Amino acid sequence: MGGMREPLRELVNCGLPQALEVMGERWAFMILRASFNGLHHFEEFLSELGIARNILSNRLAKLVEHGILKRDSCADDRRKVEYRLTEKGFDLLPSMLALRQWGQKYSVECVENPVLVDERDRLPIGPVSILAHDGRILGPHDLWLSAREQVGIRTDGSHAEPTETVGRGDVVDLISKKAAAI
Amino acid sequence: MGGMREPLRELVNCGLPQALEVMGERWAFMILRASFNGLHHFEEFLSELGIARNILSNRLAKLVEHGILKRDSCADDRRKVEYRLTEKGFDLLPSMLALRQWGQKYSVECVENPVLVDERDRLPIGPVSILAHDGRILGPHDLWLSAREQVGIRTDGSHAEPTETVGRGDVVDLISKKAAAI
DNA sequence: GCAACTGGTTTCGAATCGAAACTTTAGAGG
DNA sequence: CCTCTAAAGTTTCGATTCGAAACCAGTTGC
Incomplete structure (x- = not known):
């Protein structure tokens, strides 16, 4: 686009x-x-x-x-x-946990005890995640910015943009390209 | 406990x-x-x-x-x-988005255009969520703090704590009670 | 009535922020 | 080579915010 x-x-x-x-x-x-x-x-x-x-x-x-x-x-x-x-x-709990998990992931000493677990099975919770509307977990490369009125419409006629989305560094540019639609 | x-x-x-x-x-x-x-x-x-x-x-x-x-x-x-x-x-993307979504949810004017969508179906992404290890979405009342060595073990013999977890205000106390296990 | 407790405000020096001017390094043009 | 300009910082200095310590004001318990 x-x-x-x-x-x-x-x-x-x-x-x-x-x-x-x-x-x-x-x-x-x-x-x-x-x-x-x-x-x-x-x-x-x-x-x-x-x-x-x-x-x-x-x-x-x-x-x-x-x-x-x-x-x-x-x-x-x-x-x-x-x-x-x-x-x-x-x-704000998701924000807080996401931040906490990030801090934990990248700090050497940080053993986390007690551990935050799922009350049902007492197993540690997973990472706070970006979800699609149907629950799939999305990574940075799965995201796209779409003009409000074109939500749900795939506007790629000429060539498939998604394949452009290779490597993490590109994601940001893909996003920003679409952002011009503001 | x-x-x-x-x-x-x-x-x-x-x-x-x-x-x-x-x-x-x-x-x-x-x-x-x-x-x-x-x-x-x-x-x-x-x-x-x-x-x-x-x-x-x-x-x-x-x-x-x-x-x-x-x-x-x-x-x-x-x-x-x-x-x-x-x-x-x-x-940091989940943290950032969680924060952004929260801000959006609670601010009057904020129409979000362009919209962040799933690249696959071009539908708006869902809220950033806390997930269980198996992918279930967890709310504040589904969380528990467990001593590191007791992860996976349900230690409730006498009565079922989960039913105590009624109303949001209680969650925090449940968490803090378990936090004494530090 | 009086001491102690809770939840503040005031005061004032130290650190941080922010606007504007200044510096530095690198390319462009002649 | 010499100048002009762009990019990315630094410096400077006044305004704001932070933080430690002291002070203040309702309650409560005795």
Whole structure:
């Protein structure tokens, strides 16, 4: 498909910057992880992560503001405040795990214990993956950018692009070529 | 199984902080995304993202240092430098997409055009997912933390824990209970 | 009433970010 | 060879953010 590559500056207009606005800040993912691990209180986060008091306060407020955590005073002891994940917060689990797995894969010491397993058979989970609509696992070379109105249509008349998709380095160019359709 | 929750400060000793050391910095993911989209040169990144010159220089150096990008002088024009994703860099695609999809899901305006599709049938890809070893898609409630040496063993004699796993809020506690096994 | 606990705010020095100017190396043209 | 320009950085300096420590304010338990 014609490779003009033109503007493509609308790149900035996708979900990534939105996500990074909150989760791109220092400590955001660590706090999220602590939440996933069952921490709910200010002082717990404080002692668990080595974060500064004011920064933690700031980050928790921002996470609440963005609807990732919700803040409730404990009924029984109104000194205490509970921070809990919302649905939106839970939806960050794949992002968090993908990042974690990547970090694990490429760090020498990192034995991972305890191991995150499937609750059903207690076997370790697999890698977080990009899936096709039908569940096939997709790699970088299986991806294509398609104009919104041409979704589902294979527009290759002249020669088959897919065979162009050889070697990982090409993937990016294939993607970017199609991106000119913005 | 007992839920002592004790130290668990070894949380910090997993892949996440490792990953965040590089990718937690401002702009890191945006640069990565630009790379995935086929940008290779300093001035391209510079004009595409709205990043400052010195910061871009700094970030690229750090990404190279961490083996996410590799830096090569162009043979034909030795003024030019090429930044290209390494294998390690490509392995960040699931993280990046997961983040992007999350941002998209929770932002009002974000129509996503062009759409990332499966190259085979040109249908939009599904959500980046946590998979079991056999490919089943796992949600937060399907996860369990198991001591390394007990992987594959269901240690529930008395009563079935899985039924405890009701409602999302409980997941985190289940996880953290098991985390005491560190 | 008073000490202790929880969850903050304030303050202030250190590190980081970002815009703009400056530097360096390499090709292009004459 | 000499100049002009492009590419990729560096430097500089003001503005922002981070982080440690001190301070503050409601609760609760005694």
